[in-house]
Amino acid sequence: MVTLPRLVVAAPSTGQGKTTVATGLMAAFRAAGHRVSGHKVGPDYIDPGYHALATGRPGRNLDPHLVGEERIVPLLLHAAATPTPADVAVVxxxxGLHDGRLGTDGFASTAHVATLTATPxxxxxxxxxxxxxxxAIAxxxxxxxxxxxxxxxxxxxxxxDRNTAEVARSLERTGLPVLGVLPRDDRLAAPSRHLGLVPAAERPASARTVELLGEQVARHLDLGALLDVARTAPALDAEPWxxxxxxxxPSTRRPVVAVxxxxxxxxxxxxxxxLLRAxxxxxxxxxxxxxxxxADTCGIYLGGGFPEVYAAELAANTRLLGELREAVAAGVPTVAECAGLLYLARSLDAHPMAGAVPADAAMAARLTLRYPEAVAPADxxxxxxxxxxxxHEFHRTRTTPEAGGxxxxxxxxxxxxxxxxxxHASYLHVHWAGHPHLAQRFADAVHAAPRPPVTPHRPAPVGRRVGTAAAPPDDPLRHHGDVETGDGLLDFAVNVYxxxxPAWLDRALQDSLQEAAAYPDAGPARAALARHHGRRPEEVLPTAGAAExxxxxxxxxPWRCPVVVHPQFTEPHAALEQAGHDVTTVLCRAEDGFALDPAAVPEHAxxxxxxxxxxxTGxxxxxxxxxxxRxxxxxxxxxxxxxxTVPGQTASLAGEVLDGLLVVRSLTKHxxxxxxxxxxVVGDPSEVGRLAALxxxxxxxxxxxxxxxxxxxxAATAAAGERAATLAEWRHVLEDGLRRRGIRFVPSAASFVVARLGxxxxxxxxxxxxxxxxxDTFPGLDGSWVxxxxxxxxxxADLLAALDAALDAALDTARPLQSDH
Incomplete structure (x- = not known):
């Protein structure tokens, strides 16, 4: 028997505010310190996206039509236990409460799921x-x-208040308690379009809307009474799915499925x-x-969404369209549902798509919404x-032809x-938990698939050892120093301290593993970083490294004239190109000591x-x-x-409040x-907010x-200063050794030195x-620099000894940059 406090949020009809109340209740419970599991009756994908924002864990669906009655309770218990046991589930x-699949006496209705799960x-x-x-309605x-x-x-x-009191008196006759009164608030309305609500992932203000919902629900609903209702739910005699x-x-390999x-x-x-991971x-x-x-994609899963809204942007990513077309043609196992079908078509509303499916797609006059049973006509x-x-199907497009082959x-x-x-490409959405043999067949094909015909250029992962790097890299902007190290080599390529x-950092990392079963909450990091720089939390955004x-x-x-000042770290340039922008390069010149000249930047940038x-350059x-x-x-x-690495961090702008300026910081190297x-990222709060929305x-x-x-x-502030001072001493030894050998180098303020060895x-x-x-992978530098x-x-000393041994063979072009440094 499994005890799980739970409640269902229902209504007499659609449009009553179920999503507002349910999502707000999830957010309010979470803000009050509870672990909340969010669920949605039916096949809908959009509401679970808001539930995920509210609860910090994936939103889940409970649909007897899609998965069968027998799986509803196991799926409820699985979701409530994943990644950590929930204190309460909100469904x-x-x-309307009793509205289900037509002609079935309410099958797959909210009432049906409430009965199956014995939920109030x-x-x-x-x-x-x-x-x-x-x-009377109640x-x-x-x-x-x-x-x-x-x-x-x-x-x-x-x-x-007068009308609300009248409503409350009418409910006294029913014996049903009023658990809260939510006032009218237009700020809580979610925008909609041709298929209903706009998904949370597409709304820049989604997180703030959900936060506001939680605040309103906590203010106007009786959370204690609602928890008491949830606790009346009986224990469930079932095992989690x-x-x-x-x-x-099917094998010991772990092939990549691109989703x-x-x-x-x-x-x-x-x-x-x-299922795919399992x-x-x-x-x-x-x-x-x-x-x-x-990299190393062996299978492709293209789910649902709104490609018709982003058709032009999807068409602009021609490299990916070509990869998909090649992959499908080469037999890389590929599943496409609804949006995925449109993406694989030849065109979508006249925009070119992948062309992997012999059909064209366009918006239609009528909405297709059905809850069918489908039959496989072939293997x-x-x-x-x-x-x-x-x-289920839910779309307002159609393909011509509708089927082929x-x-x-x-x-x-x-x-x-x-x-x-x-x-396999069609409009039909199938919940694989109800038909796990589909997942097994797809996984079997992925495991058996050969290496894909297309291997995109990616930055080499940290710590990878790939032998010699003498040949020119295929993608210079994505070349990283870690690919230059290897067994038996002294590593002067990777600029990590x-x-x-420090012991306190190792303890923090080890302790964090105790929380690894829960979805991460970056709020504490944002607050700590803001305090560290004397900024407000809304001026800081934690990211997955500087690269994100x-x-x-x-x-x-849609930048009109993005400029990258080179030579510098190439990741910003690569990211801009990958996003489809034409990048203007402004070079700092060696003869000027690679100093920045603001006047060299185009005025219209x-x-x-x-x-x-x-x-x-350092x-x-x-x-x-x-x-x-600026x-x-x-x-x-x-x-x-x-x-x-700079003692005192002189010249830093991380603590200055300046419009139109963002500072990107990284903890990985130091x-x-x-x-x-x-x-x-720290800086202009309006720009930080826009980044957070993406x-x-x-x-x-x-x-x-x-x-x-x-x-x-x-402790970190003190240790950081000590590390910076240590690096300055080590750097002085390196630069002095280069200077005594007459080698041209650039005086550095960082944890590396660029030198012209020849x-x-x-x-x-x-x-x-x-x-x-x-x-030579940095714009503005050639092969004579390292x-x-x-x-x-x-x-x-070992480096300098190797340098001495190589001088006759490789250093005949070296010249000092500054004789007085």
């Missing part, structure tokens, strides 16, 4: 145009089905990904608006001939969709990105020069990833935690949050067991 109903019902009544009739709803327990009423959109009991890994996400692909059931697949989300297929990737599944399904005798032995982490910050900036606006101190630009980049209508982004992607939920991991909190405290020196040092970072990471003096 939002669908349509809280009835929401919109009383904006009611008075005494509210009592009495009828409560007495209609003895198997359904209506435990109380919430009045929504209440007007005058377990995906690993439904499917099995479409982002604003255009917001619809998929959480259990789908859980079947031995690594599920890797990607955003078709801005990204390409993940395909997912199905065997004659098999039946339950599903082997159709995916027959519904009411009509063929629909497109399928083969390696692909060469020393152990640059990706968000690239997606922030609306985005300027500059490093300070700059990677790879030049620290005076703060007044960086401030001089203009009305221009956003200036300063990459201060290495400002921690604190020796490159595997913990920990970074943040950020993928839960992108910042729990260990990264713990690192941000720990590295913002008093053509061939990079390879010559590798032959002598030393890895340094090639610099970047050398600062290391302790004993290690530096």
């Amino acid at each position: 939002e109903g669908v349509m 019902v809280v009835l929401v009544l919109d009383v904006a145009r009611l008075s005494r009739s509210a009592g 009495a009828g709803m409560a007495g209609y089905d003895p198997a359904v327990t209506v435990a109380g009423v919430v009045l929504n959109r209440a007007g005058s 377990d995906p690993s009991a439904e499917v099995r890994p 479409a996400g982002g604003r255009a692909f917001t619809f998929r059931y959480a259990e789908t990904e859980e 079947a031995g697949c690594d599920v890797v989300p990607f955003d078709p608006l801005t990204e390409t297929l993940p 395909t990737l997912l199905t065997r001939v004659g098999e039946r599944v339950t599903g 082997a159709p995916a399904w027959e519904i009411d005798g009509v063929a629909t969709g497109f399928a083969s032995a390696t692909s 060469d020393g152990p982490r 910050a640059f990706t968000l900036v690239a997606r922030l606006r 609306d985005l300027v990105v500059v490093g300070n101190p700059t990677n790879p 030049v620290l630009h005076p703060a007044e020069r960086v401030r001089a980049l 203009r009305p209508g221009r956003l200036v982004v300063v990459d201060e990833a290495f400002m921690d 604190w020796s935690i490159p595997g913990i992607r920990a970074g943040y 950020q993928t939920p839960w992108s910042v991991s729990t260990p990264a949050i713990a690192a941000m909190v720990a590295c913002s405290g008093a 053509d061939g020196a990079h390879a010559a040092l590798r032959e002598r067991g030393v890895a340094v970072r090639r610099a 970047r050398i990471a600062v290391r302790p003096p004993a290690r530096t």
Whole structure:
């Protein structure tokens, strides 16, 4: 027996405010310190997106039509136990309390799910145009089905106190308590379009709306009484649903399944990904608006969403469209539901799509909404001939033709969709928890699939060892120093502090694993970082390393003239190009000591990105020069990833409140935690808010949050200063050794030094067991330059000895940059 306090939020009809009350109640319970599990009756994807924002865990669906009556309680218990046991479950109903699948006497209705789960019902009544009739409606709803327990009423959109009192008196005759009165508040309205509410992931203000809902519900509803109602729910005699009991890994490999996400692909059931993981697949989300297929993709899942709203942006990502077309043609197992079908079509509203399906798609005059049973007409990737599944369709587009080759399904005798032995595309949404054999077949095909024909260029993961880097890299902007290290090589290529982490940081990281079963909450990190810089929390945004910050900036606006000041860290440039922008490069010149000249930036530039101190040159630009980049209508982004290495952090702008300026910081290098992607943005609160609206939920991991909190405290401030002083001493030893050998270098303020050793020196040092970072991948530098990471003096002596041995062969072009330094 499993005890789970729970309640169902229902209404006499749609439009009464179920989503408002249910989502607000979830947020209010969570704000009060409860772990909340959010659920939605029916197939709807949109409301669970708001539930996820409110609860901090995935929103879940409970639909007897899609998964069968026998799975409803197990799925409820699974969701309530994942990732950590919930204190209370809130289930939002669908349509009217007793409205179910037509012709079935209420099958799959809210009342049906409430009965299956033995859950008390809280009835929401919109009383904006009611008075005494509210009592009659509530009495009828409560007495209609003895198997359904209506435990109380919430009045929504209440007007005058006089009318509200009249409504309350009418309810006294029913014996149903009034559990709260929510006043009319237009701020709580969610925008809608052709298929209903706009998904939470597409609304920049979604998180704030949900927060406001929670505040209103906590203010106007009796949370204690509602919890008492939830606690009346009896224990359930069932085991939680377990995906690993439904499917099995067909091999010991863990092939990558690329799953479409982002604003255009917001619809998929959480259990789908859980089944794929249980079947031995690594599920890797990607955003078709801005990204390409993940590296080593062996399977593709394109779920539902609104591609028709983003057709032009999807069409602009031509590289991904080409990859998809090649992948499907080559037999990479691919499943596409509804939005995925449109994306694989030749065109969508005349915009070119992937062309992997022989059809064209366009908006239609009528909405298609049905809850069918479908039959498999042939053996395909997912199905065997004659098999039946339950599903739902919800779309206002149509494809021409509607089917081709082997159709995916027959519904009411009509063929629909497109399928083969390696692909399956149709409008039908199927909940794989109700049909786990579909997940198994897809996983089996993914495990058996060969390496995909397209392998996108990606930054090498931290710690990867790939041998020699002498050949020119395929993608210079995404070349990282970690690929230059290897077994047997002294590492002067990776610019991570060469020393152990502080004990207090290790403890914080270890303790964070105790919270790894819960979805991460970046709030404590935001607060700690704000205190550290003397800023307000709304002026800070924790990110998954600096790289996520640059990706968000690239997606922030349709930049007309984005400028990157080079030579510098190439990730901002790569992110802008990946987002479809043409980047203008402004070069700092070697003859000027790579100093920043604000006048060299075009006056019409609306985005300027500059490093300070700059990677790879180590030049620290005076703060007044960086401030001089600001203009009305221009956003200036300063990459201060290495400002921690500067004693006193002189020239930092992280503590200055300036319109149109953002500072990006990183903790990974200074604190020796490159595997913990920990970074943040601080600056103009309006711009920070816009970045936050673009950020993928839960992108910042729990260990990264713990690192941000720990590295913002008093102990960290003192330790950071000590590390900066140590680096300055090590850097002095390296620069002195280069100077005595007459080698040209740039005086550095960072944890590395860029030196002009001459053509061939990079390879010559590798032959002598030393890895340094090639610099010809940075715009403005050529193969004669290398970047050398600062290391302790004993290690530096080994480098200098190797340098001495290589001088005759590789250093004949070296010249001192400054004879007096």
